[in-house]
Each structure stands twice: as C-alpha cells, then as structure tokens.
Amino acid sequence: MASMQRNFVPGLIVLGLGVLLLLKNLGFIEISIGQFFADFWPIILMIWGFQLLLRGKGNGFPFTGIILIAIGAILLGNKRGWYEIDLSSIFPFIWPVILILAGISLLRGPKSFGNSNVAFMGGFEKKKEQWKLEDGDFWAVMGGIELDVRKAILDKSEYQLNCTAIMGGIKITVPRDVTVICEGSAILGGVEIMGEGAGGIVATLKEKSIVAAGTSRATLRIYSRAIMGGIEIKAKGSE
Helix, strand or coil: CHHHHHHHHHHHHHHHHHHHHHHHHCCCCCCCHHHHHHHHCHHHHHHHHHHHHHHCCCCCHHHHHHHHHHHHHHHHHHHHCCCCCCHHHCHHHHHHHHHHHHHHHHHHCCCCCCEEEEEECCEEEECCCCEECCCEEEEEECCEEEEEHHHEECCCCEEEEEEEEECCEEEEEEECCCEEEEEEEEEEEEEEECCEEEEEEEEEEEEEECCCCCCCCCEEEEEEEEECCEEEEEEECCC
C-alpha cells in the first residue's frame, strides 16, 4: 500500500502525458505538450496535495497536503488569469517561520541522555564490529550516522536515544527481539519508523514495536527530530 501511494503521483502524470501524446499523434487534438505543461504544471502540486490528504493518520501529511493544494491553486489561477495573488509577499515569511518551528522543536525535545555523538559534515557508523550501546544523543548535522543495534552489547533493561538530523540523515537498525518505543517529528524532512512514515512541512509520528513478554532483551526509547533531514528506524533479524 505504501509503495502504491508513493508511486501514485508520478504514475498519474506519466499516464496523463501518454494519453495526450497518443491523442495528438492520432490527430484528435492539436496541442503543444510543452505549452500545456507550462500552463498547467501547478496541477501536479494539487494532485500531490490531495494524495497526502488521503494518507492522513495525523502524521503531518494533511497539513502539508493543504499547503500544496493552496500553492498549486494560486499558481494555476495566476497563470490562467482567473485571479491575481502575489506569492512574493508570502515568501519572506517562510524561512523565519521554519526557523521558529525548528527552534521550538529543539527546545521541546527531551533532555540530554548521556554522551553526545556528533557527525558534522561527515559521518560515522557502528555496524561492522561489536559495540556497546549506551544512553546518548546522536546529532547528524549535514552528515550521516548509521547504527546497527544487532551488533551492540545490551547489558541494561532500558536505553534512551535522542536522535536529531539537521540537513543530514540517521539510520538505526534494531533486532526483532527488543521492544522499541519511538517518537518522531519532522520539519521539512521525514521520519520513518518501523515502516510507518511521516514527512512534509510539519509532521509527527509515534510508533511502538512490542515484543511478547519474556522474550524482549531490552527496551529502546528513541526520540527523533528531522529538520530538513531524514531519520529511519527499522527492525531486522540477526545476521
């Protein structure tokens, strides 16, 4: 279902272009595909927005969908001469608002849990050799972090990880025999937790992966914030 949703917009666009080309080549319509695209490309934004509205689930997609539909409708109306709305008066406020939202997200985040691990314009990974998992903060600032908890030594019953990706990416792979409790938020970015995704202008997501009582080795509490970046948390079996 998720794959079908991701492919819906590009599939619909390609299908539409194919139908137009076929009708043109058969002589049923006289149209310049280039001019048609120049006049009506905002419809793509509107279709994308409607797709996000249909996804819903309270994860930020409806808000982003409404914004995309509004922008597409304004651009289309301006191009067709139905009305005239100057978007240039709105753009100067966009980045300040984004920075304010990002600041609020950072201030509302959980307190530091332990050691700080920072990847600034670079990256580090813990996935090949055995390593010891500890409570801590992980920051990917224009860089990347990859953690494979399947390789980690778990000597406590509970761990807390605070993950923040700012124009960077964090990928965490956890074993299937641990309990995972995740909270994620994104601002102009995306988070994917156990196959469930949230993204767009502002989005939030909570997900739990609870192992049956008596079989869970440990509990991982992961707090994720993606600001113009991405965070992915997924479960896999042992290698």
